[in-house]
Amino acid sequence: YESNDIAFLGVDHPEHGPGFDVWVGGGLSTNPMLAKRLGVWVPLAEVPDVWAGVVGIFRDYGYRRLRNRARLKFLVADWGVERFREVLEKDYLGRTLLDGPAPVLPSKPVDHVGVHEQADGRHYVGAAPVVGRVSGAQLSQLADVVEAHGSDRVRLTPYQKLLVLDVPSERTESLIDGLRAIGLEARPSAWxxxxxxxxxxxxxxxxxxxxxxxxxxxxxxxxxxxxxxxxxxxxxxxxxxxxxxxxxxxxxxxxxxxxxxxxxxxxxxxxxxxxxxxxxxxxxxxxxxxxxxxxxxxxxxxxxxxxxxxxxxxxxxxxxxxxxxxxxxxxxxxxx
Structure with a gap:
């Protein structure tokens, strides 16, 4: 989330419950900048409005005519968080956003590799190709393996990993073996x-x-x-x-x-x-x-x-x- 133009990070508000912490102005490339917290708490229903407001600010004030500065991060760096929030609230939302708590972060980035329980009691299995490379034939084989284990959902992650969702607990070990047979490792080396x-x-x-x-x-x-x-x-x-x-x-x-x-x-x-x-x-x-x-x-x-x-x-x-x-x-x- 710290490397994106806009990100919504899940957080629990002590009074209002689950919602999102908003970060803006991240980006890497030749001028890397980390995103900055706006310090607001946004409920799920208001995410589209806030997203549209941030995009509107970039449309109206961003340096879109300058090829080397046509990213939100440059505007956020010049304005600062306080001005950005003020313009968002007054000119684009027409209301004040609630202040929110900082997120509670894990001790290290989560890549979802391995076996993990879902909220519904089933499991998802995360597997690693080598440096993110998979072939068309491998993906076709993956579809067969996944279907044979009672799942019809596969997801991709920002860390170049594959997740197989909705796997019954008693089928996870068999799935791990099936993935290994086609070159996808759910228990990979650290490297x-x-x-x-x-x-x-x-x-x-x-x-x-x-x-x-x-x-x-x-x-x-x-x-x-x-x-x-x-x-x-x-x-x-x-x-x-x-x-x-x-x-x-x-x-x-x-x-x-x-x-x-x-x-x-x-x-x-x-x-x-x-x-x-x-x-x-x-x-x-x-x-x-x-x-x-x-x-x-x-x-x-x-x-x-x-x-x-x-x-x-x-x-x-x-x-x-x-x-x-x-x-x-x-x-x-x-x-x-």
Whole structure:
């Protein structure tokens, strides 16, 4: 929610019950900004009006004629939250919104992988492809597996995961086996679970480097060399500066670019961002990754670099210390 133009985040008001906390002005790409809380509580019935009001503000006041500033985040940054809320209430809603409490956040982002109970007593099962890549044939096989287990609903997540909904509790283990047989893992390694990649140069005209194949190679190397790794480290691989894979808010964010290789020629590589994160609870780091001057890696050297960094984190972390907090604490040389 912190990286979107507008987001409604579920929250309980002490007097009015369930509703939504409103955030505006987020966005990544070449000018990343985190969304800001308006500090209001909105009931479900009023969400369309508030959404339309925010969109109306962007339509009327946003910098839509300026290609490099045609996002709500620039207007929110210039106006500030107080003015934005005031204009929304007075000019677009015609009423004052209720003040609301800040959301209670989980200790880490929720990716829905694994088996989880639904409100109706049935279960949903979240499974991870490798770096988000699935084929048409695989999706056809998925439909057969899902139908055979009494479900007709599949959902996709922002973390490039698949969710199978409405599974009877006694069928979850069989479903997990069926998903594994077609290359979808509901109990993935930390590396498979935490790595995602944008489309990359294979299908995107803006991309500078290959991403999916590099991500698959990286996951395979790390699963082989660090199979029993006991921490979650998110790795987001992007083929250009536009951050479709949310480079700046990963533990290890990799922005594709051409770099100088060992022989002095330009080759595919990545600029490295370290220690980013979104939606963290108190005591955790929420913000953009640390970008060290000159910290780059060639695509061929990427698996070795990530392995070296992960081992240094294991050796140097304090008890309970997250990767992001370790990155902030240690000297730059530890991160190279």
């Amino acid at each position: 498979r679970r935490g790595t995602m990649a944008c489309t990359g140069i294979e299908y995107c005209k803006l991309a500078i480097v290959e991403t999916k194949a590099r991500g698959e190679e990286l996951v395979a190397r790390l699963e082989q060399r660090l199979r029993d790794f006991d921490a979650d480290i998110s790795i987001h691989i992007n083929g250009c500066p536009n951050a479709c894979a949310r480079t700046q808010v990963a533990d290890i964010g990799l922005k594709g670019q051409l770099v100088v290789g060992p022989d002095g020629r330009q080759v595919e590589g990545f600029q490295v961002h370290l220690g980013g994160g979104l939606g963290m609870a108190q005591g955790q780091t929420a913000g953009f990754g640390r970008k060290l001057r000159g910290l780059k890696t060639t695509a061929d050297e990427l698996p070795e670099y990530v392995e070296r960094l992960a081992l240094r984190y294991l050796a140097g972390r304090s008890e309970g210390e997250t990767f992001a907090n370790w990155v902030i604490r240690v000297d730059e040389e530890e991160l190279r």
